[in-house]
Amino acid sequence: MTQSFETRALVLQGGGALGAYQAGAYEALAAAGETPDWVAGISIGAINAAIIAGNTLDDRSDRLRAFWDLVSSNLPGKPILPGTDARQWFNEWAAASALLRGIPGFFAPRIPLPLPFQSTSTATLGYYDTTPLQQTLESLIDFDLLNDGPTRLSVGAVNIETGNFAYFDTARQKLTTKHIMASGALPPGFPPVEIDGAYYWDGGLVSNTPLQYVLDMHEADQDICIFQVDLFAASGSRPSSMFDIAQREKDIRYSSRTRLNTDMAKQTVYLRKAARQLLKSLPKSERSTKEAKQLSAMTEGSSVTIVHLIHRPESTDTQSKDYEFSRLSVNEHWATGCDDAETSLTHPKWKARTIPEDGIQVFDLTGTGLSKKDRQT
Numbered sequence: 001m002t003q004s005f006e007t008r009a010l011v012l013q014g015g016g017a018l019g020a021y022q023a024g025a026y027e028a029l030a031a032a033g034e035t036p037d038w039v040a041g042i043s044i045g046a047i048n049a050a051i052i053a054g055n056t057l058d059d060r061s062d063r064l065r066a067f068w069d070l071v072s073s074n075l076p077g078k079p080i081l082p083g084t085d086a087r088q089w090f091n092e093w094a095a096a097s098a099l100l101r102g103i104p105g106f107f108a109p110r111i112p113l114p115l116p117f118q119s120t121s122t123a124t125l126g127y128y129d130t131t132p133l134q135q136t137l138e139s140l141i142d143f144d145l146l147n148d149g150p151t152r153l154s155v156g157a158v159n160i161e162t163g164n165f166a167y168f169d170t171a172r173q174k175l176t177t178k179h180i181m182a183s184g185a186l187p188p189g190f191p192p193v194e195i196d197g198a199y200y201w202d203g204g205l206v207s208n209t210p211l212q213y214v215l216d217m218h219e220a221d222q223d224i225c226i227f228q229v230d231l232f233a234a235s236g237s238r239p240s241s242m243f244d245i246a247q248r249e250k251d252i253r254y255s256s257r258t259r260l261n262t263d264m265a266k267q268t269v270y271l272r273k274a275a276r277q278l279l280k281s282l283p284k285s286e287r288s289t290k291e292a293k294q295l296s297a298m299t300e301g302s303s304v305t306i307v308h309l310i311h312r313p314e315s316t317d318t319q320s321k322d323y324e325f326s327r328l329s330v331n332e333h334w335a336t337g338c339d340d341a342e343t344s345l346t347h348p349k350w351k352a353r354t355i356p357e358d359g360i361q362v363f364d365l366t367g368t369g370l371s372k373k374d375r376q377t
Contacts, residue, residue, distance in 0.1 A: 053152070155180060269304070
């Protein structure tokens, strides 16, 4: 259902090639009229977010498709043999190709490769050159619209000297290609990006999701509905081989405590309500004290709705899924994101929802299974 008086936020996690899932989810959300007022992203999520915020409603899905078609253009084929094993080997071959050849419109191997003990400028401290990404962003994004248009954009990065998280936000500053690239500058592959004399790496080094930032920074008196699109699932099956360990470890590490952020938001609402009841029980003479007034200010808040859309593991996934850019996998991720968003928006629980009065509600309507039926696109 649509609640036009809620702020709509789209929160996009980092995850490399898996980011096509976010593009598919956005396409389905937009088709249902769930277009965001605010998009926040980290790493590949920042790139998708910038394409969304930097284009008109009519052009966004086409521009997202143009980006994902470009980065998957090196590997348009499919496995020769059927079956899970053949597909996993195909995926590993595609990932190896990305490491050796780079990705069109994204990054290229730096030649000559930097040696481990070779000193070089900070701006080139990476195995790949990301100049192609800068050119791609400039061709797909209207930065005047991105900065002055109706959709707020926030992207997260990490200052490499202080180790502190930084958010670049069109509500406070003008954003350029550098801000988007800084959010996705994952070392040691990609070099840090210089902005106003400081250098930044991928925000995923600190937190791979901007959910907490959106929860902290949204207007306290404005109800908000957040579509949280995650590319790594915290829950997963027990590894059955050494090959499985790397994938499971990556899922745990990059899921970045999304559930913890949600649980903390629930706890904040509970404490706010408890404080309000406590104030009501005080004698009138005690309600005017400094401490009571401070507590009263903390009880103010709006309703929060969080919708989880999570890319859950497929049977053919391997540990290289975040840098495996074959056209086959990209199209599958896109289709899965589209299906999950459509499933959520047509679910009876979503269609029957009401905005909670000064509370929080969380939806995860695509199930908790560990795999889906394989899609061949």
